[in-house]
Amino acid sequence: MRRVHDLETPAVLVDLDVVESNIARMAERARASGVRLRPHAKTHKVVEIARRQVAAGAVGLSLAKTSEAEVFADAGFEDLFVAYPVVGADKARRLLALAERLRRLTGGVDSVEGASTLAGAFRAAGRVLDVMLKVDVGFHRVGVPPERALETARRLADLPGLRLRGIFTHAGQGYHAETPEGVREVARHEGRTMAAVADELRKAGLALEEVSVGSTPTAREAMAQAGVTECRPGNYVYHDGTQVALGTCAPSDCALTVLATVVSVSGADRAVVDAGSKTLSSDPLRPRPGGYGQLAGRRSRIQRLSEEHGVIVVEGGEPFRVGERVRILPNHACVVSNLHDRVFGVRGDAVEGEMKVAARGRIE
Numbered sequence: 001m002r003r004v005h006d007l008e009t010p011a012v013l014v015d016l017d018v019v020e021s022n023i024a025r026m027a028e029r030a031r032a033s034g035v036r037l038r039p040h041a042k043t044h045k046v047v048e049i050a051r052r053q054v055a056a057g058a059v060g061l062s063l064a065k066t067s068e069a070e071v072f073a074d075a076g077f078e079d080l081f082v083a084y085p086v087v088g089a090d091k092a093r094r095l096l097a098l099a100e101r102l103r104r105l106t107g108g109v110d111s112v113e114g115a116s117t118l119a120g121a122f123r124a125a126g127r128v129l130d131v132m133l134k135v136d137v138g139f140h141r142v143g144v145p146p147e148r149a150l151e152t153a154r155r156l157a158d159l160p161g162l163r164l165r166g167i168f169t170h171a172g173q174g175y176h177a178e179t180p181e182g183v184r185e186v187a188r189h190e191g192r193t194m195a196a197v198a199d200e201l202r203k204a205g206l207a208l209e210e211v212s213v214g215s216t217p218t219a220r221e222a223m224a225q226a227g228v229t230e231c232r233p234g235n236y237v238y239h240d241g242t243q244v245a246l247g248t249c250a251p252s253d254c255a256l257t258v259l260a261t262v263v264s265v266s267g268a269d270r271a272v273v274d275a276g277s278k279t280l281s282s283d284p285l286r287p288r289p290g291g292y293g294q295l296a297g298r299r300s301r302i303q304r305l306s307e308e309h310g311v312i313v314v315e316g317g318e319p320f321r322v323g324e325r326v327r328i329l330p331n332h333a334c335v336v337s338n339l340h341d342r343v344f345g346v347r348g349d350a351v352e353g354e355m356k357v358a359a360r361g362r363i364e
C-alpha cells in the first residue's frame with residue numbers, strides 16, 4: 001500500500017472518509033427537507049465520486065458545460081442538467097446527441113433568443129428538450145429578474161421543441177456575506193423568491209415541476225423553504241478554505257488538500273513550496289481576502305503566488321526546513337480540481353488509489 005509520503009509533489013489528496021461523510025450529510029439534509037438532490041459535479045469532475053453521490057440518493061447531476069455532461073453520459077449517468085444558459089447551434093447539436101442517449105436531459109436557459117436556437121434544433125429532429133429558466137435572486141450574473149420571469153416563461157412555453165420543466169437559481173452572493181447569519185439571510189431569500197416566482201407562474205397556467213436552488217453555503221436553509229423541490233450544491237463534497245471562512249463547515253470537513261514540498265527557506269520570514277497558481281489557482285479567499293492557502297497544523301499561510309511558487313509568510317518564528325512536506329487547504333476546491341489530471345484518494349496516511357479528473361478542462 002502506498003503511503004502519502006511516497007507521493008511526488010505537488011499532489012492533490014482527497015480524504016475519502018471526509019468525502020463519504022460530506023455526501024451522506026447532504027443527502028440526509030435533502031431527505032429531511034423533502035427535496036431532490038442534484039449535486040453539481042463541477043467541484044470534483046470525477047466519475048467515481050459522482051457514483052457515490054448517486055448511490056447516496058442524488059437523482060442525477062448538475063454540470064456547467066455541455067462537454068462535462070458528455071463525460072458523465074459516457075460514464076453511464078442517465079439524468080443530467082446543464083445548469084447554465086446553453087446558447088448556440090453548435091451546443092444545440094451536442095445537446096440533441098446527448099438527449100438521444102440519456103433518460104433525462106435538461107438544459108438551462110435565461111433568454112428567448114438562446115432558447116429559440118435549442119428549440120429549433122429539437123423541433124427539426126422531432127424531439128422536445130426539457131429546459132429550466134434561470135432566475136436571478138441577487139447574484140446579478142445570469143438569470144432573469146424575478147419580475148420578468150413570468151413574461152419570459154410564457155414565451156418559452158410557447159416555443160415548439162421545448163418543455164419548460166422548472167426554474168432554477170444560484171445564490172452566489174452568499175459567498176460575499178460577512179457573517180453566517182448573512183449567509184442564512186441570502187439562503188432564505190433564495191428559497192422564498194423562487195417559491196414566489198413558481199407560484200406566480202403556476203397561477204398563470206404554467207405547469208412547473210421543479211423549483212431548484214443551490215450553492216453550498218445556502219443549501220441547508222434554501223432547501224428548507226416551502227415550495228423548493230430540488231437543491232444543487234457542488235462544493236460540499238470537498239469543502240475548502242472559503243467554506244470554513246464563511247462558517248459553512250469545520251476545517252475537519254474539508255476533504256481536498258494539496259501535498260507540497262518546501263523547496264526554499266532563504267529568509268527567516270519566508271518559506272517557499274512547490275505549489276503555485278498552477279496547482280492552487282489564484283482564486284482569493286472569500287468573503288475576505290486572506291492569502292492563498294492554509295497549512296495544516298500551522299499558523300503560517302501562503303501569502304503570495306507565482307506559477308510554480310507558493311510563498312509562505314512565516315508567522316511567529318514557525319520553523320520550516322527544505323524538503324519537508326506540508327498539506328495546504330486551498331481557497332477554492334473546484335478550481336483546483338480543474339487544474340489536475342488526477343487526485344489521490346487517501347484514508348489517513350494510506351493512499352487507496354488514483355481517480356481521474358475526467359471532466360477537467362472541458363470548457364465547451
Ligand SMILES: Cc1ncc(COP(=O)(O)O)c(C=O)c1O
Nearest residue numbers: 040083170215216232233234235
Ligand atoms: C448554477 C450553479 N448551480 C450550483 C452551483 C454549486 O454551488 P457551490 O459550488 O456553491 O456548491 C454553482 C456553482 O458555481 C452554479 O453556478
